[in-house]
Amino acid sequence: MSNSNTKHVSRRSFLHTTALAGGALAASSVLRTRQASAAEKGELKTGAVILFQGDSITDAGRDKNNQSANNSRGLGRGYPNLIGGALLADYPKQKLTVLNRGISGNKVPDLAARWKKDAIDLKPDILSILIGVNDIWHKLSGRYDGTVANYESGYRNLLKETQEKLPGTRIVICEPFVLRCGAVNDTWFPEFDQRREVANKLAAELKLECVPFQTMFNKATKLAQPKYWAGDGVHPTLAGHALMAKTWREVVGI
Numbered sequence: 001m002s003n004s005n006t007k008h009v010s011r012r013s014f015l016h017t018t019a020l021a022g023g024a025l026a027a028s029s030v031l032r033t034r035q036a037s038a039a040e041k042g043e044l045k046t047g048a049v050i051l052f053q054g055d056s057i058t059d060a061g062r063d064k065n066n067q068s069a070n071n072s073r074g075l076g077r078g079y080p081n082l083i084g085g086a087l088l089a090d091y092p093k094q095k096l097t098v099l100n101r102g103i104s105g106n107k108v109p110d111l112a113a114r115w116k117k118d119a120i121d122l123k124p125d126i127l128s129i130l131i132g133v134n135d136i137w138h139k140l141s142g143r144y145d146g147t148v149a150n151y152e153s154g155y156r157n158l159l160k161e162t163q164e165k166l167p168g169t170r171i172v173i174c175e176p177f178v179l180r181c182g183a184v185n186d187t188w189f190p191e192f193d194q195r196r197e198v199a200n201k202l203a204a205e206l207k208l209e210c211v212p213f214q215t216m217f218n219k220a221t222k223l224a225q226p227k228y229w230a231g232d233g234v235h236p237t238l239a240g241h242a243l244m245a246k247t248w249r250e251v252v253g254i
Contacts, residue, residue: 044125044254049097050087051124052080053111054174055134057235058102069097076100078236080128082245087254099124107135107144108154115158120165126252127162127169130213131155132176132195133234140187148191152198159206172252173203177214179226184233211251213244 052058052075060078068074070088075081075098084098101118103110108131111119119127135151138144146154162171176196178184196214203210220229220243227233229240236244 044087044091044094044096046094047097048094048125049099049123050084050126050128051119051122052083052098052100052102052128052130053119054102054128054130055106056102056104057133058100058130059104060100060102060241062100062102064103067099069099074100076102078241079244079248082241083248086245086249091254102130105134105138106131107138107146108132108151108158109146112154112158115161119162123166124169126172126254127166128172128174128211128248128252130174130176132199133178133192136188136192136195137183137234148194148198151195152202155198156202156206159202159208163206170252171206171208172248173199173208173210174248175199175210175213175215177217179217179221179230179233181226181230182232182234209251211244211248213247216243216247 057078058076058080060076060080062076062080063073066074070084072081072085075084080098080100080102084100087096087098099122101122103114111129111131132151135144135146139146159171159173162169176192176199178188178192200210202208217226217229217240220240224239228237229243230236
């Protein structure tokens, strides 16, 4: 091989080695950043209890006669099942307990009525709450007369009670959402947005984590039509639940 060829190969090898080193450093930096972020939010401790609360979106057809933890039928067909399954797979040594206590049709007053049994007594380490769509849907259908102010005061009382009785629990507020299709029309607005803003306001006021589901779906509808994500505008499809699970984990950091 000539000297010129030797120099060419040597230079190519040097550049390749440098690129690999640079890539490794970049990957290492990203990993450290992710680890730092996870550490800031808190790693899952051994024996941690993760509880999902809410209405039919969280319920997702779960078997209410099966309250055992880590059970697909008990977790339903929605985002709690997808999140729970992924956490159990990713943290096999932590002996996690994943529970779903969402009930179809629930509003804030319904949560309050069963909160001790279905939340406080379960002593969750992470408590995820998605509530608000029925507070307006039932009002529009004439089955409820609660106002935005009622939603705010009731929700705030529920959250403050939880903070007082479970000071070590991470509370995750899930932003209520709707998509403009199916059952959702102009009569929902602006009141639905006012209720959604209340949920975000309470999360900020009480220094709680908030998963921006409405923002997430707004972006998603630029990729596919609204009914792809939620056929009736309220209840997510499989794709919608999968997107919720992905976003929830990214925000919560586990």
